[in-house]
Amino acid sequence: MTAESMFDIPTVLTADEILDKAFKKASKVEISGRTRTETVRETNIAKIKSASDVIVSTMGKYVKAFPSIERESLFYYELIDLAVGTDKLKHSLGAMDWCRGNVAKVAKSATRTMASTKLISEIDSARRGAYGRMSSLVKQVSKELDVLSDARNAMRKFPVINPEQPTIVVAGAPNVGKSQLVARISTAKPRVAVYPFTTQEISVGIFEKKYIKYQVIDTPGLLDRELDDRNPIELRAIVALRHLADIILFMFDPTETCGYPMSQQERILETIKREFSPVPVVEIENKADMSKSQSGRVKISAETGAGVQKLVDSLVEKLKDQQPL
Ligand SMILES: Nc1nc2c(ncn2[C@@H]2O[C@H](COP(=O)(O)OP(=O)(O)OP(=O)(O)O)[C@@H](O)[C@H]2O)c(=O)[nH]1
Ligand SMILES: [Mg+2]
The missing domain is CATH 3.40.50.300 (P-loop containing nucleotide triphosphate hydrolases)
Known part of the structure; x- marks a missing residue:
């Protein structure tokens, strides 16, 4: 085994950083339609999709990157338990899945609203409402993101053990x-x-x-x-x-x-x-x-x-x- 670290987990962003990333990317989205209303609608639908995709994929990446603790060797399982608590880690990963699922739902429902109205003001307000709900969902898992970040930092320092060697x-x-x-x-x-x-x-x-x-x-x-x-x-x-x-x-x-x-x-x-x-x-x-x-x-x-x-x-x-x- 030559790996320098046993667990290769990406940097875990804070809630604010994830939201920044999501909304910055969404703010750059522009789609032109044949009419003014179509332009506004398509652009806002794409913005919502872009913001939701960033949140869903970022959190999805974390869920994937953490090892399935149950399947870890007892040595690492207990080290993880000492470093962050395996229950706390499991709960935090569960919270990511909860958040992702709900963000995707918010995006879907806002898209439906936007598709069914001709009023630019309603389209705008649907987008603002969706952004607000996404923010609040991500902020609700802010503590869990911190737990994941601590876990990641602790786990990177775990020694690389070769179970075959005496x-x-x-x-x-x-x-x-x-x-x-x-x-x-x-x-x-x-x-x-x-x-x-x-x-x-x-x-x-x-x-x-x-x-x-x-x-x-x-x-x-x-x-x-x-x-x-x-x-x-x-x-x-x-x-x-x-x-x-x-x-x-x-x-x-x-x-x-x-x-x-x-x-x-x-x-x-x-x-x-x-x-x-x-x-x-x-x-x-x-x-x-x-x-x-x-x-x-x-x-x-x-x-x-x-x-x-x-x-x-x-x-x-x-x-x-x-x-x-
Ligand atoms: N005279 C003498 N001093 C030693 C010897 N081995 C270690 N020391 C000294 O003992 C002190 C402690 O050495 P460490 O190797 O840090 O001890 P440790 O058991 O790893 O200590 P912890 O990590 O705190 O548990 C240091 O000042 C060493 O220089 C030895 O064989 N002779
Ligand atoms: Mg020592």
């Missing part, structure tokens, strides 16, 4: 060095910083070993608490752990310079083991360059690279064992 998800408390490790071993370029909660989104990198590609996923830091209490940023990590991990790489910071004591980090590990069993969890300790930990866990330094290659090799071996023959 996947390591790196998890742990904030600030322990997850991003530093992911940046060191894969193509991902997550930001590394001295403070917690640097990583807010899931990011994906790749490394290759003996012609096989592996995905490494960096996640936001987790706090010591139950699923129900987790905030939306932590929940992104949970979604990745739940749906993508073939192996969970759990990183400790025994120096506790991350700001979280080992006792808390141990409890986060226990929660993860419980929540995601039977996915295997590999426990490692980072910042070995400055720690004197005596535990039996694998020790690395994401900063100096010490122990990292050995760790990657052992992860690859474990993943190989998991792959069906």
Whole structure:
């Protein structure tokens, strides 16, 4: 997969922008008939059709562009749910269909009125009335258009996941060095910083070993608490752990310079083991360059690279064992 974005959704205009576009286009329409009345009638009928077409097709484009959420993989479904709420998104797409249908009806009925009168004043007033009703219909879905715009902006940033590739998800408390490790071993370029909660989104990198590609996923830091209490940023990590991990790489910071004591980090590990069993969890300790930990866990330094290659090799071996023959 080479796509830069998983979801290719066009920019979603605001209600005012859609109306502007529709009426500007309609204002340029001119049709000449054999009589003055015919000219006015044909022109106004064409204006109404032009305005209605812009609204109907613009909203139709949005409805088509958003993936049918039901058919999305659970990973993206839950990310969409976290970003905007799947119910809210479904409701907003439904509102587009409602609006399109009604705009088309307004156009049809105004056209009928115009076709059945010889009075220029009645033709004009039918057009004005139709424009007014179209405006009010589009304005009624203004909030839903904003929801679609937010959804689009969030979904563009979703990582592109290849479900075929063996996947390591790196998890742990904030600030322990997850991003530093992911940046060191894969193509991902997550930001590394001295403070917690640097990583807010899931990011994906790749490394290759003996012609096989592996995905490494960096996640936001987790706090010591139950699923129900987790905030939306932590929940992104949970979604990745739940749906993508073939192996969970759990990183400790025994120096506790991350700001979280080992006792808390141990409890986060226990929660993860419980929540995601039977996915295997590999426990490692980072910042070995400055720690004197005596535990039996694998020790690395994401900063100096010490122990990292050995760790990657052992992860690859474990993943190989998991792959069906
Ligand atoms: N001494 C030392 N510092 C490290 C090591 N690995 C990471 N750090 C430092 O730890 C801090 C946090 O690193 P990040 O990679 O941003 O940590 P994170 O776990 O991704 O943090 P969040 O995204 O906030 O959850 C940075 O200041 C890193 O330079 C290491 O092996 N040794
Ligand atoms: Mg990070």
